[in-house]
Amino acid sequence: MTDDLISKKELLDLTGISYGQLYRWKRKNLIPEEWFIRKSSYTGQETFFPKQQILLRIDKILNMKDGLSLDELADVFSPTLGEVEMSAQQLLERNIVSQVSLDLLKEAGREQPQYALEQIMMLYVLDKLLMSGDITRQEGALLIDVMSEHYYRFTGKPSELVLIRKMGVPSFMLVTAGTEFYFDNGVKVVLRQPMGTFMEELKLKLG
Numbered sequence: 001m002t003d004d005l006i007s008k009k010e011l012l013d014l015t016g017i018s019y020g021q022l023y024r025w026k027r028k029n030l031i032p033e034e035w036f037i038r039k040s041s042y043t044g045q046e047t048f049f050p051k052q053q054i055l056l057r058i059d060k061i062l063n064m065k066d067g068l069s070l071d072e073l074a075d076v077f078s079p080t081l082g083e084v085e086m087s088a089q090q091l092l093e094r095n096i097v098s099q100v101s102l103d104l105l106k107e108a109g110r111e112q113p114q115y116a117l118e119q120i121m122m123l124y125v126l127d128k129l130l131m132s133g134d135i136t137r138q139e140g141a142l143l144i145d146v147m148s149e150h151y152y153r154f155t156g157k158p159s160e161l162v163l164i165r166k167m168g169v170p171s172f173m174l175v176t177a178g179t180e181f182y183f184d185n186g187v188k189v190v191l192r193q194p195m196g197t198f199m200e201e202l203k204l205k206l207g
Contacts, residue, residue, distance in 0.1 A: 104141065
C-alpha cells in the first residue's frame with residue numbers, strides 16, 4: 001500500500017474517532033463518498049482513505065464541530081457554489097484578497113465591477129498562492145487564465161489544481177480529484193492542491 005493511503009483501522013487509531021462518527025460524518029457529506037476506497041488486502045477487503053486529505057478533514061471537523069452543527073459543517077465542506085457577489089472594494093475590506101491580486105487581474109484584462117463566488121474563488125486561490133510565494137506573478141497570470149476559462153466545468157465536483165514546470169516553463173491544469181497523470185522525465189509537478197480546501201477556507205471567510 002502506498003504512503004498516500006491510510007487504512008480505516010489506522011485512521012480510527014490515529015485520530016481517536018469512532019467507527020460510528022466516521023460513518024455519521026460520511027452520511028452528512030462531511031467526508032466525500034469517493035474518499036472511501038475499497039481495496040483487497042491480506043485480510044480480505046479493506047477501506048482506505050487518501051491520507052493527507054482525510055487527516056486534514058477530520059482535524060477540521062474536530063476543531064469546528066463545537067461551534068457549528070453537522071449541517072453547517074456540511075455546507076462549509078460542500079464544493080457547491082452559492083449566490084454571492086462582491087465588488088473589489090468589498091473583497092479588500094473583508095481581507096479576502098490583496099490589491100496585488102486585483103492589480104494582476106486588471107493587467108490580465110479580467111477586471112469586473114462585481115465578482116460572483118466562482119470568480120472570488122479564483123481571486124482567493126491566486127492571492128493565497130502569490131502571498132505564500134508558491135507561485136510567481138507570471139504564473140499568477142496563467143492561473144487567472146486557466147481558472148477563468150475552465151473552473152466552471154468543475155462546479156459541484158471535487159477537483160484539483162496542478163502546476164507543472166518543464167525546463168522552467170510553467171503550466172497550470174485543473175483536473176478531477178484523484179486523477180492519475182504521467183509525464184516525461186523533464187516535467188516536475190510543483191503544486192497539486194484540492195480545490196475543496198480553498199473553498200472551505202473561502203466559505204469561512206465569507207461567513
